[in-house]
Amino acid sequence: MARALIxxxxxxxxxxxxxxxxxxxxFSEIMIASRTKARCDALAAELExxxxxxxxxxxxxxxxxxxxxxLIRSYKPDVVMNIALPYQDLAIMxxxxxxxxxxxxTANYEPEDTxxxxxxKIYEERCKExxxxxxxxxxxxxxxxxxxxxxxxxxxxxxxxxPGVTQVFCAYAKKHEFxxxxxxxxxxxxxxxxxxxxxxxxxxxxxxxxxxAPGSYWEDGHWVEIPPMSIKREYDFQQVxxxxxxxxxxxxxxxxxxxxxEVKRIRFxxxxxxxxxxxxxxxxxxxxxxxxxxxxxxxxIVPIQFLKKLLPDPATLGPRTVGKTNIGCLITGEKDxxxxxxxxxxxxxxxxxxxxVGSQAISYTTGVPAMIGGMMLLTGKWNTPGVYTAEEFDxxxxxxxxxxxxxxxxxxxxxxxxx
Ligand code: NDP
Numbered sequence: 222m223a224r225a226l227i228x229x230x231x232x233x234x235x236x237x238x239x240x241x242x243x244x245x246x247x248f249s250e251i252m253i254a255s256r257t258k259a260r261c262d263a264l265a266a267e268l269e270x271x272x273x274x275x276x277x278x279x280x281x282x283x284x285x286x287x288x289x290x291x292l293i294r295s296y297k298p299d300v301v302m303n304i305a306l307p308y309q310d311l312a313i314m315x316x317x318x319x320x321x322x323x324x325x326x327t328a329n330y331e332p333e334d335t336x337x338x339x340x341x342k343i344y345e346e347r348c349k350e351x352x353x354x355x356x357x358x359x360x361x362x363x364x365x366x367x368x369x370x371x372x373x374x375x376x377x378x379x380x381x382x383x384p385g386v387t388q389v390f391c392a393y394a395k396k397h398e399f400x401x402x403x404x405x406x407x408x409x410x411x412x413x414x415x416x417x418x419x420x421x422x423x424x425x426x427x428x429x430x431x432x433x434a435p436g437s438y439w440e441d442g443h444w445v446e447i448p449p450m451s452i453k454r455e456y457d458f459q460q461v462x463x464x465x466x467x468x469x470x471x472x473x474x475x476x477x478x479x480x481x482x483e484v485k486r487i488r489f490x491x492x493x494x495x496x497x498x499x500x501x502x503x504x505x506x507x508x509x510x511x512x513x514x515x516x517x518x519x520x521x522i523v524p525i526q527f528l529k530k531l532l533p534d535p536a537t538l539g540p541r542t543v544g545k546t547n548i549g550c551l552i553t554g555e556k557d558x559x560x561x562x563x564x565x566x567x568x569x570x571x572x573x574x575x576x577x578v579g580s581q582a583i584s585y586t587t588g589v590p591a592m593i594g595g596m597m598l599l600t601g602k603w604n605t606p607g608v609y610t611a612e613e614f615d616x617x618x619x620x621x622x623x624x625x626x627x628x629x630x631x632x633x634x635x636x637x638x639x640x
Pocket of ligand 1: 228229230231232233234254255256257260281282283284304305306307309327328379380381382383384385422423424425427535536583586587
């Protein structure tokens, strides 16, 4: 019996709310609080009469630490689940520290304003020092380690699918399948079709920032950065088929390199169709992916934010998306002196997700592990004080919960490799 404050009411939060309401034994009360209260109320109305979980709603700007702290003090949650945007991570962590409550999120911190000189100075030093240039990295949140430890609180970072489940898969492989892990390829395949020429499956601004950035991978103890989309491979995914996939920078590479230090190489590949890539390149060429404001008829407009207004809301893609996702970790290493390779993965069907919770599979595969992450904190299974990513905890209760709550996983032995 516990109380969770869920911040955000977008595509992923919709799934989190549905899943918490299916799991009323743990989530006996939830509050949905977001910038636009009408979206929180709409979610509460969808669940009315269908759950034993008591739902309340509130309006909050999560960047306002004082206001958020006041909300936390009045609601008294046992956990704060940040299902808003990475821009809010640090503000919500500050409020959790001020109020003495555990924290979790689904994506690591990145700033909304990448022209902020104070942030840019640190960012440029980090690019030089670490060797990758993504706007997001773990350093900002890892810096909270001592503060969370001192208060006896836990912050669980990145409890979605990737990051999130992918790291739990790696921790499971290390615990049960390997004495030594040599390489990890994280493969994120979305074989879904929503019928639009161009749309993103989660927040367009965050998605396009990530995908248009240079790719990078971890090899022999350092980062190798490459131009965007310059490494392409083809892979035959179970239940989806042959897909082109491209090497991207992804946040869990950073934490896995730290937490499984013997790994020689970690890469992340995501599938994209030609139409998506053509549109993205064109938008980039004309400046629509820029995060810097431009003046237009007396208004300051951030091009990528304006583009977000024009694109379909990912939360509305559910009814029209058909096909499956296949996301997993292709891992090589050694067990009992013998070389071995496994692919641990989940296949998720867009329409099955829509029937169950009214959303497409990308929101579903993020929202289910977010609910499970909250449950790990609430049930005391993952509660070491400090700031941690998913691979740092015992994977077994999380793996069991994936099977129970809608994301069953499988292991393919002797899978196809990626060169
Ligand atoms: P959406 O844009 O659909 O929803 C974001 C929600 O956050 C909206 O309800 C928005 O409010 C709210 N919000 C934004 N700013 C604030 C603020 N200052 N205060 C309070 N609420 C705010 O995003 P998604 O649901 O698609 O994505 C949610 C998160 O999930 C993102 O961080 C994304 O990066 C992450 N993600 C993680 C994945 C993983 O596998 N780990 C995969 C996919 C996504 P409003 O309605 O007013 O705009």
